[in-house]
Amino acid sequence: MRNFDLAPLYRSAIGFDRLFNLLESNQNQSNSGYPPYNVDLVSENHYRITIAVAGFAQGELEIYAQDNxxxxxxxxxxxxxxRKYLYQGITERNFERKFQLAEHIVVRDARLENGLLNIDLERIIPDEAKPRRIEIMN
Structure with a gap:
């Protein structure tokens, strides 16, 4: 992957520090692709992350949500x-996966079924952030 110098953007863009830091951290983060995962749009405000965690017991998995x-x-x-393997195609290594969540996304549920970890997410928009109709006075 190419590395881009984002320094010129810091000089001309104000208030986008978090975005640029996110881009830089994604550039520097080597993601091996293990374990594989899917992100599904279940409905307009509901999402599901499914991670293939075959070989892991429920007690060996941890899920944390902090700072989006x-x-x-x-x-x-x-x-x-x-064991002395003749061939080892099933990895038994530890892993850590990070997902950047948008604002107002909360974790609703997590279930381990048939070697798949399903994490259900929901976008809950507070009332003050929802559009509201303003009446025009005479």
Whole structure:
């Protein structure tokens, strides 16, 4: 992937620091693609993230939401394996996935079913942020 110098934009754009920091962090973040995941639009304000976590028990998975970032971690207990693989195609490594959430997105539910971790999200727009009709006075 190409690296872009965003320094000139810092000089001419005011109030976009967070956006530029996000772009830079995504550039520097090497994402191995493990574990694979899907992001579905369930309905207008409902989303679902599905992560393939085969081999992880429920107690080995952690989900945190903080500062508009959803963090999903999978950690296997440290055990010495006596196995001698002839071929190992199933990875057993720990992982951490981060998802940047938009404003007003909350985590509603998380379920582990058949090796898939489903995380349901909902956009809840507060009343003061919703459009309102203004009556014109005579």
């Amino acid at each position: 970032v959803l963090i999903v971690r999978g950690t296997h207990p440290e055990e010495k394996s006596e």
